[in-house]
Amino acid sequence: MISNYLKIAWRNLWKNKTFSLLNIMGLALGMACSLLIMLWLQDEINKDKFHKNGKQLYRVMENQFYAGETVTYASTPGILSQHITKDIPEIEMASQMLWEEYPLFTVGNNFEKEKGRYVNGDFLNMFTFELEKGDARTALKRPDGVVISKKLAEKYFPNQDPLGKIIRVDNRDDVMVTGVLKEITEQSSLKFDFLMSYERWLKTNEWAKEWGNNGPRCYVMLNKNASLDKVNAKIKGYIKSKNKDSNVEIFLQPYEDVYLYSNYKAGIQDGGRIDYVKMFTIIAIFILVIACINFMNLATARSIKRAKEVGVRKVVGAVRYSLVAQFLGESLIIAFLSLIFAIFIVFLMLPAFNTLTEKHLSLDFTDPTFLLILLGLTIVTGLVAGSYPALFMSSLRPVVVLKGALKFKPSATFFRKGLVVFQFGLSIMLIVGMMVVYRQIEYIQSKNLGFERENMLYMPLEGDLSKTFISFKQELTNMPGIKSVTCSQADPLEVGSSTQGVMWPGKDTTKIILFSQNPVSYDYLTTMGIKLKDGRDFSPAFSTDTTNYVINEEAAKKMGMKDPVGKEMTMWGRKGTIVGLVKSFHINSLHESIPPLILNMQRGQNNWGQVIVRTQAGQTKEAIASMEKAFKKFNPRFPFSYKFTDQEFAAQYKGENVVSKLANYFAFLAIFISCLGLFGLAMFTAEQRTKEIGVRKVLGASVVNITAMLSKDFLKLVLMSAVIAFPLAWYLMSNWLQKYAYRIEIQWWFFLIAGVLACLIALLTVSYQAIKAALMNPIKSLKTE
Template identity: 45%
Template sequence: MLRNYLKIAFRNLLRNKGFSLINISGLAIGMASAVLILLWIQYEFSYDNFNQHKDRLYQVWNRGFFDGKVQSWNSTPKILAKTLKQEYPDIEEASRVELRSPFLLIVGDKKLRTRGGFVDPGFLKMFSFPLIKGNSKTALDNVYSIVITESLAKKLFGDEDPMGKTIRIENKDNFIVSGLLKDVPTNTRFSFEYLLPWAYMTKIGWDDDFWGNNSTNTYVLLKEHTTAASVGAKIKNVTIAHSKGTEQNELFLHPLSKWRLYTQFEGSVAGGRIAIVNTFGVLAIFILVIACINFMNLSTARSEKRAKEVGIRKVVGAEKHTLISQFLGESILISLLAGIIALFIVQLALPAFNAFTLQKIEIQYSNSYFWISAIAFILFTGLLAGSYPAFYLSAFQPVRVLKGTFKAGHTSFSPRKVLVVIQFTIAIILIIATIFVNRQIQYSQDRETGYSKDNLIYHFLTEDLEKKYPIIKSELLSSGVATAVCKTSAPMTQGFSNSWGFEWQGKDPKSKIIFNRFCVDEDLAKTVGLTIVKGRDINLKDYPTDSTACMINESALKIMGFKDPIGQIIKDNNVDWHVVGVIKDFVLQSPFENTEPMVIEGARGWFNVIHIKLNTQNSNAENLKIAEEIFKKHNYQFPFEYQFIDEEYAQKFNDVQRVSKLISLFTALIIFISCLGLFGLATYMAENRIKEIGVRKVLGASVLSITTLLSKDFLKLIIVAIVIATPIAYFIVSKWLQSISYHVSVQWWVFITAGLLSMLIALITISYQAIKAATANPVQSLRSE
């Protein structure tokens, strides 16, 4: 019996090659697209899951009440980890983790700047980063120990054994290699090639015991049989208690399983990257459903050609469930063929997909779970695609079929039309969403940043640069390389510090508003092109007291409520800063968010960066060549490593542009698959009405009238889809835009454009078959009459 069913299935496929090709290719493309998305989703959920103690690992977060809202953040006081481990027996291990800007590592003549950081000795006990050589329990006990990865060892020492070898860091201190790590996997939040002991942070004075300085990440490993809820309740008020009430932030534990996807909190509700994952999950479902709808439509459209087969089978005793099994088997067979093709497509597409998403997704053929999942996926697709046709075909009445009185699919309402409407409703919603996503990105890119990004570079300070800064600045200016130079606490595209502890006259004692904190020695407005609204720039040459001067932005002025801000005193960290100027708001961090209030403090602050405004009278290549010579003369141990501000600002859009392009790609595939099904239906319709068209032509009908006749029924379905899709898309888009502070408005021309575009796509898809049928020779179609 099974052999007979397989023969019939293959004969049907070969007898109707065109429809079989459309069916299989549509399913294959849909399945391949869904598999790619599902592989990406699985990779996103796999982050840090390789850790042996993953169920007991937590990150400590802060939660506080600011400006009338509950806010959460993952930076904590440096002293927290040590306190938790000492005072709470339920915590087995704790570690601070501070992955910093790359240090310069020197081995002989080799100089390499790569990413690493400081951790407590317990880090290697908590996390599963296995040591090839060394002891994870003692590798970071010595203040001058360093643990490196295999790849870094290869770069620095070649094929030599790195254990016990010396690495000089920042041309300052020597460290002994005490451990060799396997390379860190890509699916982890920890990106490093070396680890240094936290004790070194303490030795060089970068550590502190201030409970108000939230500047590092704290991770804890709970003891077995201990619940996060019980430990969380115990540590909730640790900061409040140890700061004697000066800090009113609560602590809570965030589990490893949510580190990657849940990084934003609205009160106690976590969100973040999970929204993107959910969006692509819905896309995968849409693609698969639309591919299955094609199968359903084409199978039921061809029902008349298989009606006699069903009738004869029923007459000779076949039961309904037997016919259902047969047709489901055929659909599973088609799904299997499509699945094999889809696997080839996925394998071919993976390198490009990985390069685009910057991930290392691979198909694990040796994993039995992969094959179980693949078989289940094929069966699910086959059953989903074949369910409606199976029940539809098996329900034919043999008497009507064999008498020749059976006609299918010619009613004004049919499930097939509903399925076409569903297909294009989904496609139109995605077209509208894609347009709005791209408009939002462009809107943010076109946003006025508030400063001049062009010809502006920055270079991180080293100890030698800090000491010789006045000479370097003088030579950069006198050589004509730069028109202005200044030191700052952070690059213009980043914010290294913020605080809610600023005080000023008239401040509400209950007010708790977060301000960005930025530091500059002088000439910030001149160097980066800020617009001064009131007062002046910080200027140490003409105003020696400007070491404690500060500037505020317009957002800060609005909050502070100064009628005349110049000369007002703002207290921060026990320093009285006097306001000398007000600047126009500028974008420091996210271009998708509103500008936050900011205080820019003068030369008494701290500095990490030199900003240089290159002279436009020279080419950038000339400027950079001379600047490199100046830096090497005064900072010869370190390479000249600079970053253009405009390039770094553009990188802020990389992730969202990547997501946008992926959405656009999969939307295009959904439209293509929908059109593939529409093309198949148009082909069948033209074949089914070939004699009617021949009669109409003989009676004088024009090509245009026949084309219109064949197209109008489909266009009516597209119009219904537009009517349904528009309000749904409006709701989705409006809700998404409300989550973005700086966003475009919802404009109706987008919905009209999407509707017209979908009609045009549908018209182009069906016009070929319609025109072909309309221009056919009626003699050929009527010859048999």
């Protein structure tokens, strides 16, 4: 019997080649799109799940409280790890980890900046980053030790055993290679080319030894039997026990959650990359459902052709369940063929998809999980797509169909039209979403940040530049293409340092207020293009400016000062005068509102920061050449490197740009696949109304009249889709925009464009079948069988 069903299925597929191709390609596109998203989702969900101690690893988080506001940070005191393991028995190990560093590595005549981290000795015992050479238990125990990647080993010590070899760091210190890392898996969100002793870094950064200062991250590993809730309760006031003036409470976040759940609001977890995971999961399901609906509509459109077959089979004794099995079997065969095409499409699209998403996804047919995904995708698609046609066809009464007059109940027609409404509703929602995302990204990239990011570059203040900056600045300012030069502790797009140690006359000492702060040099406002609202910039003509301050409008509001210039204030015990008030400008991501900011003069020698250069408009090449020449003169032992401010700004929103592009592609695919379903319904309607069209033509109806008559019903369905989709799209995209402190308003014309576009696409799709039906010879249409 099964072989008989297979023969019948194959004959029907081969007999109706166009119909079969439409079905297979519609499902293949939907399955390919869903498969791409599933590969992406699998990669996202599995991030950081490879660590052997993964269930015991946690990141220490801080809740800081300011005037009724709770702010959550991953930064912690730099000495937390060495104390918390002694005081909290449930914590088996702990490791501090510094932000990404780019020190200069020199071996002989080979020197280059490398990317890595400073970590405590237990780091490799906690995390599963395996060594190819060396002992993970002791590799980071010695202060002058360094663990390097296999790539760096081959780069600096080709054809040699790197263990015990010496690397010069920043032309100051020598470190010894104590281990070589195996290649870090793509499943790790943490990537580095070296690990160096955190204790070594701590010796030269005294500020990190104070309980009131935060910066490095802290990771802990709990005992296997430890209770997270009990440990959180125990460590909640740990920082306060070390520093009575602290306003900090700490808690642990599972390390396996860090990648996906990175955002916090008012001390409560508030999403992160998991939002994208949820969004693309829904999109994958929707697109697959749209493809299945196409199958249903196309299968129903061909039902008249197979109605007599069903009638004859029932007359000779076929029961309903056997007919359902037959039609479901046919849909599973089509789903399997669609899967083959889908895999081929994915194979072709993966390189471009990987480039867009910056991943290394692949089709791994040796992975049992991947094979189960393929099998599940095929079975689910086949059963969902074939369920309605199978149930509908098997319900036909032989007495009716053998008379040659197949009629459908209003409920069946309503259901099929409802499917089309659902399809186009989803497509219209995607179109609206696409426009909102695009406009928000465009708004971000064109928004006035309060400073001029064009024609501005910056490079690290390092090596000898920290000692000779004044001379370097004087020479560089007089070179071709250079307009002005300054330096700053923070880069132009991110001021990460903050303090609550600010006082002023009349301050309410019961309220704790957090201020961002940035030490700068002369000409900072001029070079950045920041506008003064009142007062002046720092100037070498005023010797007292080394203790004076420039604040932004937000800081003035927090201080309750309408005219702050000339008023006194104190930061970290250093009393000075506010000499300038600048208009508020963005110092961080547009996801965040502008914080109160204090600018103060840099004191003494700075070993780190950024040299910021304003170039003459249209003379970027000349400016870069001048920067390189001056840099090599004053800092010859370091490689010359620089960044464009506008390019770095665009890179901050790379994730949103990827989402925007994917939304465009998915919206196009959804519309295209929906049009296949609409084409199927148009075909079905034309077959059902063949004789009606013939009668109308005999009575004088023109081709235009008949085309308009057939198209009108479909446009009603699309308009109905729009009415349903618009409020849902507005709600979903309004929620998405809430993640931005600065965002666009959703305009009414977004919905108008989406509705008109959907109607035009639907009209073009339907018009072909409508015109074909209208041009049919009425003599053939009115022939009786």
